[in-house]
Amino acid sequence: MPSFDEVLKEAGEFGRFQKRVFFLLCQTGITFSFLFASVVFLGQAPDSYWCRIPGAAELSERCGWTLEEEQNFTVLPLRRGNGSSSGECERLNVVWDTSASCASPFAHYSNHSPSNLPLAPCHDSWVYKQPHSSIVSEYNLVCSNSWMLDLSQAILNLGFLAGAFTLGYAADRYGRILIYLLSCLGVGICGIIVAFAPNFTVFLIFRFLQGVFGKGTWMTCYVIVTEIVGSDQRIVGIVIQIFFTLGIMILPGIAYLVPTWQGIQLAISLPNFLFLLYYWMVPESPRWLLTRRKGEKALKIMHNIAKHNGKYLSPHYSEITVNNEEVSNPSFLDLVRTPRMRRYTLILMYAWFASALIYQGLVMRLGIVGGNLYLDFFISGAVELPAALLILVTIERIGRRLPFGISSIVAGIACFITAFLPEDIPWLKMTVATLGRLAITMAFEIVYLVNTELYPTTLRNFGVSLCSSLCDLGGIIAPFLLFRLAAVWLELPLIIFSILAVVCGLLVLLLPETKGISLPETVEDVERLS
Secondary structure, three states: OOOHHHHHHHHOOOOHHHHHHHHHHHHHHHHHHHHHHOHHHHOOOOOOEEEOOOOHHHHHHHHOOOHHHHHHHHHHHHHHHOOOOOOOOEEEOOOOOOOOOOOOOOOOOHHHOHHHOOEEEOOOOEEEOOOOOOHHHHOOOOHHHOHHHHHHHHHHHHHHHHHHHHHHHHHHHHOHHHHHHHHHHHHHHHHHHHHOOOOHHHHHHHHHHHHHHHHHHHHHHHHHHHHOOOHHHOOHHHHHHHHHHHHHHHHHHHHHHOOOHHHHHHHHHHHHHHHHHHHHOOOOOHHHHHHOOOHHHHHHHHHHHHHHOOOOOOOOOOOOOOOOOOOOOOOHHHHHOOHHHHHHHHHHHHHHHHHHHHHHHHHHHHHOOOOOHHHHHHHHHHOOHHHHHHHHHHOOOOOOHHHHHHHHHHHHHHHHHHHHOOOOOHHHHHHHHHHHHHHHHHHHHHHHHHHHHHOOOOOHHHHHHHHHHHHHHHHHHHHHHHHHHHHHOOOHHHHHHHHHHHHHHHHHOOOOOOOOOOOOOOHHHHHOOO
C-alpha cells in the first residue's frame, strides 16, 4: 500500500484545492490578531474625566450646568487649593445639597476657600466626557482600579493558555475541522456577550472564554494547512503569519472608524461566524483520519483533492498505509517519554516562552513614545512584514534551524546594544531596537513551523498547542517584567531580553533540520530524526 505522502504527491502537493483551503484558513489569522491586540483600542485611556462631588448631579441639573461648567466648579477649586491634585482620583470631601449656590457652591464652606477643605479618594463617582468610548470609562478602570485593565489582558492570555491544552487535545482526539468550527462559533458568541456585558465580572468571564476559543481557531487552522500540503510547501505556515500582521495593520483602521468600544468588539467578533461556512469548503485532515484508522474517508478526500487539482489517482490507490501505532489519546507524557521527543519538547517550550516575552516586551517598549496611536500601531505592524519576507527568502534555501537560531541571537545582540546607546542619538537607538524587533519576529514565526514539523501526526495538534501555551505565559509576564524592571533602570528589561534571546538561539541549534523531510507520522519517526 502507498504511503500518504506518495498519494499526496500524485494528487497534487499544492494545487488549486490546497490554495483555496489555504486562502480561506488564512483569514483566521486576521481575526485572531484582532482578538490578540484589541485591548490597545478597547482600553484606551479617556481624554477627560474627573471625580464628581456627591450631590453634584442634582445641583448641575437644577442650575442647568453643562459638563464643562460642572468640571470647572469641581476641579478648578481643587487645583487652586491643592496644586498636586488633578481631580481625577480624589475630590473635595464635601456634599452639595439643594441649598448650594449655583454661582458659588463652596460659599458656605470654610470661609469660602477650597484650600481649607479636606480631600477624599474617589471610588465610583467618575464623570467622562465620552462615557462609552472604552472599557476604561465603561467599567471605571481608572485610578486605584487601573490595574484591572492589565487584568483583562492577563485573563485573555489565560484563556489562550487553557485553549492550548483543552482544544489542542480535543483536535487530536475528535478531529481538526470539528474543533475549528466549534471554536469559531465560540469566539463569535463570546465576543457578542463581551460587547454587552452588564458588569466587569461578566466581561472578564467571557473574555477568558473568547481567548480559549480564539486559540482553538488559530492553532487548528495552522495544523490543517500544514497537514494537507507537501513537504516542500509547508512554508505556507509562514504566510499565515503575514495575515496575522495584516490584521494588526487593519485593526487601527477599524478602531478609528468605530467610535465606541462595543462597536469595535462587535466588528472584530462577528466575522468569526462567516468561518462556519467552511463546513462545506474545508475537509477533515486526511493525515488525522489515517491516525484514527479511517483510511476509507482519507482516500475519499484524497480523490476529491486530486479531482480539484486536475489530477487522477492511480486505480491501485485503493488503500493508504494506515498508522500501525496503537491509537491513544495524547498526553504530556507522550511528549517526554522518549529521548529525542523530550529534548525537542523542552527546547521548543523555552523557545516559545522567550520569543513571546521578548516580542511583546519590545512592542510595548516601542509603543511608549506617545504620538498618534492609530498611526503608530499601523507602523508597528508594517515593520513585521519584512520579517516574513526574509523567512520566505531564506527558509527553503538555508533551512529552518540556522535562520531560527541566528535571528534569536541577532535579537539578543540588538537588545544589548540598544541598552547602552546614548539617548542623544535617538535615530540610532530606534534603528537598532527595530532590528531587534525584526529578528525576534522572525524567530517567533519560525517556531510555529518547526514545532509543527517536529511532532508526529498522532501528537501534532496537542504538542503544538502545549508548547505554544508557554507563549501565553510569556505574554502574561512581559508587561510586569518590562514595567517593574524599567522602574529600576529604563534599559534593564533589554538586558534580560538579550540573555533570553541568545540562550534561545543556542538551544534551537540543537534541533534537527526539517527542511524537505516528510512530516513524521509516529513517535518512532521522530526518534529517527537527527
